[in-house]
Amino acid sequence: MMNQPNTYMDGPDEDGHFGLFGGRYVAETLMPLILEVERAYNEAKDDEAFQTELRGYLKNYVGRPSPLYFAERLTNKLATDSGGARIYFKREDLNHTGAHKVNNCMGQILLARKMGKNRVIAETGAGMHGVATATVCALFDIPCTIYMGTTDIERQSPNVSRMKMLGAEIIPVTSGTGTLKDAMNDALRDWVANVETTYYLIGTVAGPHPYPAMVRDFQSVIGEETRAQIMEHEGRLPDSLIACIGGGSNAMGLFFPFLDDEVRIIAVEASGEGIETGKHAASLNAGAPGVLHGNRTYLLQNEDGQITDAHSVSAGLDYPGIGPEHAWLHDIGRAEYVSITDKEAIDAFHICTRLEGILPALESAHAIAHVIKIAGDLPKDHIMVLNMSGRGDKDMDSVAAYLERNK
């Protein structure tokens, strides 16, 4: 293990590196624009007017702060004679558009406007980022094009209709497995061809610098609110935090403000049908460092450096990479990266729905499944905060189809 830094919160360096990871691995055509996004973002970060405007939209439009809810029935259900953590849900599912994604979209759309861009593109997997992007584009009257893999279009059809209703153009992506990675490839190709006019609104803490840091910063409102809210509920910081990982934005948003505290941090990857089957999306648990989509990070790949297909029942986790800051937190041992299978996630989806009356997104259900695994073994005074990253209305068809296939 490497030397432990004094703080975990000062990354990335000025070239966008978190240790070995991150960077700006893009074609020259994009480089000038990426530097421009970085300049604009650095300005916005310290611009009180920008931050005030963003806070206003988050409060009055998105509906922040999102509640921190004590999940009492789940807590009681998982309690044993000797133990059982107190489980809180950070309710990002209650945001406008139904997931954490909108926090980032709100920030980036204000940036795109500031930069004078008059067209927005985005990639989407589960469709939540696409919906959030289409939403803020409707709000600010900016034409919007969403790239979405054909596999995902099929399994997240309610979100496809929502995006269209909001006025977005959906471009189906057929290459690869028709999932998030392929959508990101095509969004990058669009961007290269339309750099002058177009802003690429990346939906997670991946891509070339400054995106991983910028998206993390916009999502950190989750962790900042959680700090204040848990003090109100419990009078102290939590003992552990837990979140699911696709690219890693809801997780980074919850974790970042706690990185320098004595808080256990657990991130949950999707192991699909099981890591041993090869059909999974567990880049940290089963991948190796490599370069894709503008950054160095852990990737699912073969011995020739070809990227291999990810698999997860959850479209939002079905990605063969992970944000570079997570790769770094993994390597220095600051966070734990575990994995949950399709089946465990579907079971957790049902348990949460029946016990709490909260229908979680299949992505979030991965985090719930891990809570179900470990909560009983933790002491009674252990406080755990789970990021309920989104709601599961979009997943009705997927869950039904899964149950049908696995009867």
Added chain:
Amino acid sequence: MTGTERIAKRFADLKAEGRAGLVTFITAGDPNFDVSSSILKQLPAAGADIIELGMPFSDPMADGPAIQASSQRALNKGASMIKTLDMVREFRKSDADTPIILMGYFNPIYIYGVEKFTAAASEAGVDGFIIVDLPPEEAEMRAPVENAGLSFIYLTAPTTDDARLPTVVEHASGFIYYVSVTGITGTKSAATQDIETALKRLRRHSDLPIAVGFGIKTPEQAAEIGKYAEAVVVGSAFVNKVTENLDKNGNPKDGCADAVLGLVRDIAGGLKSGSPATV
């Protein structure tokens, strides 16, 4: 002779002949190893002055549908970094003069090991590299490539402005590749006028020869752009010839190689009839 010297000699010869050179791109292993290798060997006789050999990658982000499909075909037929180098080694048995530039994306090289790959490529007879997703800011291949006497060829684009050009050309070697359109390979073409203006700007920053690529498909376009550049790069048009000559199972029909080479001859002919580069 080092790779960088081989490239310099080729450009010196072209200058002496008073014409612009033809840089041909094909994907290594498309439509399969044998046909690809056979095309490669015959490229110089058909009129290629410099060869760009594409290293297939699963996620070629800067490429259009033609080269994406060609990369995938090659991978489906078992292409790999090792086989790409085998192909170069084969080629060098019969040709000691035509520069070969490997073009592709960084990840397969990173996984092979940068030092190890550079050494293996040099030994196989490679002269330079174009790595699309390694801008000058990500410089980890520069030293190993320079130490091996090979060229790292940088791309410049219409978006690379005067403020940035010095950063890009500072470590350039061999030639400069001007990407004439903001876009992916195989789609639109640039106006000659814009290219002419862009090259004038580039020459204020570098004395290296310039190759212009992206969107050049016909002998006429090549001849036109050859008036202003030391070389023109044609890629998707050749790859399309492969695509047109596949049977319904994706296997090459008889004449697949000849179809590609025929177009090489046509474009080379166009260039030879054009006026010399005005340098």
